[in-house]
Amino acid sequence: MNSGYHNETCVRSDWEPWLVQHAPRLLLFARQQTRCEADAQDVVQEAVVECWHRRMDNVPPAAGLLFATIRRRAIDLGRSTDRRAGRESVVAGAIPEVWFDEGVEERERSQLIQTAMNQLPENYREVVTLKVWGELTFIEIAEVLAIPANTAASRYRYGLVELRKLTTGIFP
Amino acid sequence: MTDHELEEFERQLRQTKPARLPETFTARLLAAEPEPSAQVVSEPVAPAFPDYLRTLRLSLRWLIPATAMAVAVMMAWHGSLPSARRLPGAGATPATMKADDVKIDQRMVSSFDAVARLPGGEPVRFRCESWVDQITLSDKSRGLVVENSRPRLEVVPVGFETY
Numbered sequence: 001m002n003s004g005y006h007n008e009t010c011v012r013s014d015w016e017p018w019l020v021q022h023a024p025r026l027l028l029f030a031r032q033q034t035r036c037e038a039d040a041q042d043v044v045q046e047a048v049v050e051c052w053h054r055r056m057d058n059v060p061p062a063a064g065l066l067f068a069t070i071r072r073r074a075i076d077l078g079r080s081t082d083r084r085a086g087r088e089s090v091v092a093g094a095i096p097e098v099w100f101d102e103g104v105e106e107r108e109r110s111q112l113i114q115t116a117m118n119q120l121p122e123n124y125r126e127v128v129t130l131k132v133w134g135e136l137t138f139i140e141i142a143e144v145l146a147i148p149a150n151t152a153a154s155r156y157r158y159g160l161v162e163l164r165k166l167t168t169g170i171f172p
Numbered sequence: 173m174t175d176h177e178l179e180e181f182e183r184q185l186r187q188t189k190p191a192r193l194p195e196t197f198t199a200r201l202l203a204a205e206p207e208p209s210a211q212v213v214s215e216p217v218a219p220a221f222p223d224y225l226r227t228l229r230l231s232l233r234w235l236i237p238a239t240a241m242a243v244a245v246m247m248a249w250h251g252s253l254p255s256a257r258r259l260p261g262a263g264a265t266p267a268t269m270k271a272d273d274v275k276i277d278q279r280m281v282s283s284f285d286a287v288a289r290l291p292g293g294e295p296v297r298f299r300c301e302s303w304v305d306q307i308t309l310s311d312k313s314r315g316l317v318v319e320n321s322r323p324r325l326e327v328v329p330v331g332f333e334t335y
Contacts, residue, residue, distance in 0.1 A: 015205045020193075023201060028190040041197045045204055052206050101189040113188055132185045160178055163185075171184055 015052075018060055023048070025133050028099055029067055032117075032129060033074035037097050043073045064140040067130060071144060109170050116166035124159030131156050271318075273310035278303055281323075285330075301326045 023044065030040040030047075047069035051061035099117065100110035117125055130136045130144060138156070142149040164171065173181070193201070281302040289295055302325050309318040 016202055019198070019201050023193050023198075024190040027193060027197070041194075041200070045197075045201055048201065049204050049206060098191045101191050106188065110188055113185070132182055133190050157178065160181060161173055164173060164177075164181055171181060 014060075019048070022063075022066075025135070026066060026070060028133055029126070029129055030070050030074065031097055031099055032122075032125060033071055034077060039074070039077055040097075043070055043077060047073055063134065063136055064143050067134060067136065068144045071126075112167060112170050116163055119166055120159055120162055124155055124162060127152055127155040128159040128163060269309075269311050269314065269316060271309040272312055273308075275306075275308040275310075277306040277308070279306070297330045299328045299330050301328075 026044050026048065027040060030044045031037065034040045034043055047066060048061075051066050051069055054065075055061045098110075099114045100106075102110050117128070120128065126145065127141055130141045131138070134141075136144065138149045138152045141147075141152040141156075145152065147155075281304055283299070283301045286298045286300060287295060288298065302323065304321055304323050306319065306321045308320075310316070
């Protein structure tokens with residue numbers, strides 16, 4: 001794995017910088033896997049703590065393991081969503097979902113990318129997210145999604161082509 | 173799209189960073205930091221037994237199956253020896269016995285006639301003779317005498333016209 005998540009040894013004081021560096025991309029993936037912001041945050045927190053407990057030799061958890069845990073927990077959560085539909089609708093309305101960083105000059109582009117990503121088929125969207133912003137290899141993506149690496153690569157290519165068509169306004 | 177165009181598009185996408193964590197969520201994550209004791213997973217675990225017991229346990233782990241295997245091989249090997257193929261009880265009779273006197277005797281114990289009728293009504297007579305066959309083997313050099321007796325019944329049909 002060459003994603004750079006675990007190439008250094010962490011001690012307890014590294015928790016905060018590690019979170020600052022990696023949690024945004026985990027939350028981005030979680031937002032796409034869950035139905036509301038509150039669920040995404042819950043899933044990320046549970047996955048990070050779970051993987052942190054299971055790490056060996058003070059090495060931070062591998063990126064693939066983190067994304068796979070987020071996906072698994074999101075699926076488990078989705079099965080019980082109906083029972084909590086009322087609470088989620090209130091929370092989702094209260095917290096707007098913003099997937100990408102919105103600087104002053106990047107706000108429009110970020111919103112367009114988010115809109116385009118939302119229009120992608122889910123199997124394309126998750127591969128594109130894991131590759132572009134998760135910085136995983138196709139082999140790692142294959143492990144996270146439980147699909148062959150070749151399938152991950154082809155989905156990525158098709159996803160990028162579709163995303164390119166949807167964003168011609170900002171990427172001419 | 174060519175590969176070059178794809179790579180360029182991917183680079184442009186990467187310029188857009190994932191959104192920063194909400195402050196409340198950052199605070200939640202920082203507060204959820206696992207305890208140090210829970211982080212240390214691979215610390216060397218103190219052995220549950222002293223070193224010599226541990227060595228003994230490791231030795232027994234291999235010694236017991238090896239011993240069982242050796243016993244099984246020895247039993248199989250012993251079973252394949254010619255001496256082990258002797259019939260049960262053969263050891264009771266000396267294999268080197270040489271009989272210097274053999275007696276064969278036949279004695280009639282009884283004789284009687286029985287009369288019966290065939291399905292057609294014709295009478296028939298049977299002569300029944302009971303015999304005892306006896307064989308005696310003697311090995312005077314070793315003082316051994318082996319006797320074997322066997323009863324035998326002979327039934328001979330006899331027609332009435334022979335009388």
